[in-house]
Amino acid sequence: MTIEELEQIAKNVRLENSKFDYEVNVCMDLACASQGAGQLRDALAKAAESAGKKVLIRRTGCMGPCSSGPLVRVDPEETLYRKVNASHGEAIISALGGLPVPELQCDLNEHFGSQVRVVLENAGYIDPEKIDDYIARDGYKALLTVLTEMTPSGVIHRVTESGLRGRGGAGYPTGLKWDTVAKAGGDLKYVVCNGDEGDPGAFMDRSVMEGDPHRVIEGMAIAGYAVGAGKGFIYVRAEYPVAVARLSAALRDARRHGLLGNSICGTPFSFDVEVRLGAGAFVCGEETALIASIEGRRGSPKPRPPYPAVAGLWGKPTLINNVETFANIAPIIRNGGRWFFNMGSERSKGTKVFALTGRITNSGLIEVPLGIKLRKIIEDIGGGVPAGHTFKAVQTGGPSGGCIPAGMLDVGVSYDALMRMGSIMGSGGMIVMDDTSCMVNVARFFVEFCMTESCGKCVPCRAGTAQMYTLLTRIATGAGTMDDLEMLEELCATVKEASLCGLGQTAPNPVLSTLKYFRNEYLEHILHKRCPAGVCTMEAAAEVSA
Amino acid sequence: MSDAVEVKTLIIDERPVSARRGQTILEVAREYGIHIPTLCHLDGLSDVGACRLCLVEIKGSSKLVPACVATVSEGMEVSTNTERLLKIRRTILELLFAERNHICSVCVASGHCELQSLAQELGLTHIRLPYRNPQLPVDASHERFTADHNRCILCTRCVRVCAEVEGAHVWDVMGRGIDCLIISDLHEDWGASTSCTSCGKCVEVCPTGALFNKSKIGSGHPKDPYFLPFLNQMRDAR
The missing domain is CATH 3.40.50.11540 (NADH-ubiquinone oxidoreductase 51kDa subunit)
Structure with missing residues (x-):
């Protein structure tokens, strides 16, 4: 294979594609596929055949806004359709060459507007099982x-x-x-x-x-x-x-x-x-x-x-x-x-893919230049938290990361800035939380995750996360005391400093960051035996008072 | 460079010391009579850096390093005994005591237990953490030895001595996290193990009363893990 041969393959693919008047790309990633993207593709193919139109129907990888799936993009018009199912097949095909189907059309200018696609440049444009598609791009x-x-x-x-x-x-x-x-x-x-x-x-x-x-x-x-x-x-x-x-x-x-x-x-x-x-x-x-x-x-x-x-x-x-x-x-x-x-911020270059999930309107996969403000990611790209709720925190970096409160949303996303806020960039998970999330419960969830995923080799991680989980459970059920909180903070310090690998060293981050920004919620659980978000059942507190 | 030994000079606890390249901080400290507490380390076995008791501070680095595996470098300044380290060591011991059922008064190893001596050495007077009190099995199926998992601290000395010195690899670790358990063969009774040679090395190197010789019950159970360097030396000489 030489560069010329590679270019010949690309040319052939383009020639082949030019025989079609339209390209209909169907997102077949997990989220869309689980909602019937497979049947949708068949319906589109059938409709195209009976309408006698020359349409290339292509299955692609993730297009991004998973919460709007199943997604279909029609090229060359670049019309994006959202929440499409098999029954819409004929409507989409008959709209080719005319006006798009209005009720399915997806207007995500704000969602895509601030994104820059490098890693995801082919996502939604190629069939992942066709090497020629990749070569053509x-x-x-x-x-x-x-x-x-x-x-x-x-x-x-x-x-x-x-x-x-x-x-x-x-x-x-x-x-x-x-x-x-x-x-x-x-x-x-x-x-x-x-x-x-x-x-x-x-x-x-x-x-x-x-x-x-x-x-x-x-x-x-x-x-x-x-x-x-x-x-x-x-x-x-x-x-x-x-x-x-x-x-x-x-x-x-x-x-x-x-x-x-x-x-x-x-x-x-x-x-x-x-x-x-x-x-x-x-x-x-x-x-x-x-x-x-x-x-x-x-x-x-x-x-x-x-x-x-x-x-x-x-x-x-x-x-x-x-x-x-x-x-x-x-x-x-x-x-x-x-x-x-030339992309990105001072010490964090390029773009980063984030998986935006949780209490957010447009959840899915996004790619943004580093240095972008968290507020832009959550409010513009993500469309904000569901109506009627208020944003509380965004959790980055998974179980090794921390929760960033509303007051810090104007910070640009970079390795160093996230670290300064007590979180980490991590691999790119971003979980948005609103007033329905209890931060004690969130911390407990992540500590439980680390506890069950600890390999058990070093003592601080193996026994420390288990003790942290016990203490957090006491607080979350209403049995916690201020002594428990003090012990919890001391354990966090030991597990962070003394653990062998990154799992243990970062396991206390969800606790430390919620203690830093949402200490009040811990105090409410301990002193007043109430969960402000109404998540924790506080059953132990009820037993005490009964 | 062929046979020349590269010598490094460094400072441990404000004392200037010299070391050969490749030596661990622990080795050098011991040569100079500087005591660093250890539990999973044992002379003659490979090091795993798991118990974290031998963590030391290196000047200019915020990260703590385990002295048993960290090697020396020129000009390094090591502190082995700071308040920060003592606090961590005590907390680690508390975590170990609260993890399983360490009740010294009824333990065959009492008086000869490394966990117990470390607690005394580090001035541990009580455990602030809630005891987890797990219900763990006691395997007394072996003719001469018993494995009481309630007293196991998962230091994996038994695993290593059996695999590295005896060459039998009877022991290994099953499960993960707080549910880790030392098992013989494929989680069978020790007495039914076809790979165990009944050499007793694991019993001698066990720092607590988790592995013990049945004949020593009631008579105190001193252990002798110090045969290993000697054994290794004899083997190398052969």
């Missing part, structure tokens, strides 16, 4: 450019120049990590893609793996060339069967096109990727536990250093990046590091 061009025109250090330089930071949550500079692995000695190195997305309410990586799997593979192959690795692993949680199927199919197609395997495109570079499944342990998203899991051992973390960049899989230098990080690589190579660097 400049897919694998970056890989071939890298292999034929760039040196490994040139690739690393471009990634460094872009200012890209790890999208898994910690925000480590990607270029620096690549450089470390490249400089590590030895012939045998590995590239690992972390697709063990496990934060409650987070589905960015799933959508990328399901909607645009080749983008991840291309990023990994470029990384393999840059650091000198010949083998890659994608570690995907088994709870994502569609992602596993799509990735496996994509790997097969890439191999058939000579884009993976031995001597890729006639160059001396060989690279292949294997999919490995997680077995339901959240902690395996932690890189040393992930490595242990791939090696076939119990998935528990190890103290670092040595970092995986020096001694990772089977003791060899290993580059571990998150799905979204790899998904950013191809556009950075194509458009240059400067292009990426």
Whole structure:
């Protein structure tokens, strides 16, 4: 495969598509598919056939606003229809070439207006199971450019120049990590893609793996060339069967096109990727536990250093990046590091995908330039909390993150700003809460999550989260005392400082941030035995007074 | 560079010390008679950094590091005994005591228990946390030994000595988080284990009364985990 051949494939796809007058894209991501997008697609195909119109009906990955699904977008008009079901098939087809169906038309200018799509540039535009669709949108061009025109250090330089930071949550500079692995000695190195997305309410990586799997593979192959690795692993949680199927199919197609395997495109570079499944342990998203899991051992973390960049899989230098990080690589190579660097805020460059969920009008997947104000995300893109309710907090970073109150919504979203507010960027989950959420209950939920997901290796995380959960349960049921609160704060400090891995070190964040911004709610539970949001049942308090 | 040993100088608790490259902070501290409490560490076994009692402070870093696995570097300034560290160590011990059923007065290891001695050493007088009082099994199926999970602190010394020194790998950890349990073979009775050689190494290295020799009940049960470095040395010499 050469660049010319790649362009020929793209040309063929475009020629094929030009035979149709219209393209009807049906979102077949999980949320839309579960609401009948499959039947909808069949109905559209049938209607198109009986109407005798030349329509290309394409299934695509996630288009974004999941709460408006099932979604259909008609091109070239770019008309977006929301909440479509199979019975609307004929109406949509007969409206082609005329005025759009008014009752289905979706006006989400505000929703899409402030978004910038880099990672999600193909989402909604390609069939994830067709490698040719990906190639037609400049897919694998970056890989071939890298292999034929760039040196490994040139690739690393471009990634460094872009200012890209790890999208898994910690925000480590990607270029620096690549450089470390490249400089590590030895012939045998590995590239690992972390697709063990496990934060409650987070589905960015799933959508990328399901909607645009080749983008991840291309990023990994470029990384393999840059650091000198010949083998890659994608570690995907088994709870994502569609992602596993799509990735496996994509790997097969890439191999058939000579884009993976031995001597890729006639160059001396060989690279292949294997999919490995997680077995339901959240902690395996932690890189040393992930490595242990791939090696076939119990998935528990190890103290670092040595970092995986020096001694990772089977003791060899290993580059571990998150799905979204790899998904950013191809556009950075194509458009240059400067292009990426010019997006975002001072120390957080580029765009970030967020999964916007919870008490919000437009929930779904969004991609915004970093530095954007939280208020813009929640009020403009998300459409605010449901009518009649007031915004209370937004939880970012999953169980490792914290709750940000209304007063801080004008802060720009960046790794550093979120950290200063007691939360973290995390992988990109954003859970919006309104006056119906009790912050004690929220903290208790996340601590329970960490308690059950702790691997049990180190004492502070294993026993500390369990004790924190007990104390929070006492407070949430009305049995809590001020002594309990004091003990809780002391435990938070110990678990945060003394735990072995990131899971334990960040497990107290939901408690600490709610204590910082919503201490009053804790005091109401303890002193007045009442839950201001009316969520906690306070059964223990009733027993005491009875 | 071939055989030359690279020497590092550093400061531990305001004392200048020297160390070979690759040595852990714990090793160097012990050479100089500086005491750092440990529980999961045992000379002769691999280190896992799990109990977090040996955490120390490094000047210029806000992160605490486990002395048993952190290696020395030139000019490093280590503090092993600050108020912050003592507080964390006490809380960790409290967490351990409250996690399972550690009742010293009826424990075969009382007087010879590392958890008990650490509590005394660190001046622990009471446990502020609610006891969890789990109902855990006692496996007395083995002819000579008993495993009482109520006294287990999950330090995994038994797991490591069996896998690394005896080479039998009878023990391993099942489950996760607070529900972790040390199991023999594939969660079978210890007495029914086909891989156990009944060597008793796990009993000797167990820091508490979780693993004990039945013949020692009522007579006090001192343990001898100090044979390991000697054993390793003899093996290396062979």
